Amino acid sequence: MERADLVSLLTPDGMALLDELAEQGSAGDIVATVTRLRKAGHDPDVVAAALTQSRLRVRGRGKFGEFADRMLFTQAGLEQATRIRAAAMHAGRYLANDLTKVADLGCGIGGDAMAMAAMQISVTAVDADEVTAAIATHNLAPFESAHVLHGSAEDADLSDVSAVFFDPARRTSGHTETTRLSNPDDYSPALDTVFDVARRYPTGIKLGPGFDRDLIPADMEAQWVSVDGSVVELMLWSGALARDGITRAALVLSDDGSPEMTASEDSPDEPVRELGAFLYEPDGAVIRARLIGDLARAVGAGPISDGIAYLTGDSESATPFATCFRIIEQLPLDEKVLRRWVKGNDIGTLEIKKRGVDIDPAAFRKRLNPRGSRSATLILTRVGGRHAALVTERLTDQA
Known part of the structure; x- marks a missing residue:
């Protein structure tokens, strides 16, 4: 716009x-x-x-439910905006620490500032783009505890705030047809500015889930967040907003709740196991946080192969941090063999998942030509270092 x-x-x-x-x-x-x-x-x-x-x-x-029906958007602003449930979790952390005067620097269309203002947090929302700041002003108009400034994060007056929130722009400038920036040096505001503020004020920093882990400051808490099975963000927390003894966290938001795995560091992996009766696919937040080892120990499982984020065990264990599959059969990862299997088992609805193999699931499914009346899930991966196709039955989504 x-x-x-x-x-x-x-x-x-x-x-x-x-x-x-x-x-x-x-x-x-x-x-x-x-x-x-x-x-x-x-x-x-x-x-x-x-x-x-x-x-x-x-x-x-x-992202915003019924709130969207009175909001204004830009295409780029909507793409980067925080989902309202995740924004509420952010705001709740500030409120729990009695940090009730917050500067939202790089506020975008105002999603996080809305969640803060709804909790009676006094929020000053700042954005360097004139149109975006005007849209944030419209979106925040119902909240008396929020006001918007058009200006740069670098020049923001922080003398009257107790904490800061950053959502650095991670796309090229503009309001439509923007592209994701791959180099953190190109973020706006720049990460050097963000981390400098975070050393002086309790700060929450929203980043993409694939952010380079080597750039995460050692004294910050890193929390990966998934919503309904998709990893949507990495939150870095500093000062009073960072929890004692926690540097790694995986938060899983769904209709069933908001369970979280936490640890003081990356968890050590379990040794590779022989294929058991069940396979676990960890939630992406658990994988990003490198807490797969803790999850494996919790469900009594181990990796199916080195470097593969699937776990296997001999019993089914309910967990909100993974999807569980019953392993029915192991087949060679051979297209002709699998095409015969699909036809011989009358498969018409075929879900294909993969890790550690260079295959396009959509194209592969088309070549397998499923036309029958039954359904199945094929998991294409490595088992004990060798390519394999696992015929499975999905038992649970993230519970």
């Missing part, structure tokens, strides 16, 4: 159009909708801006 688009949208006509589109819903012919609105005398630029926002609000429900 460009500045002119936002200006045209933040008018009585633009906001009325947004309300009308919300009442209409996402159904209907977009061309017919545009034609109707233009015939009604609406400015074409306002129509275009309102339709874009309407589409972004629909997408935003996946």
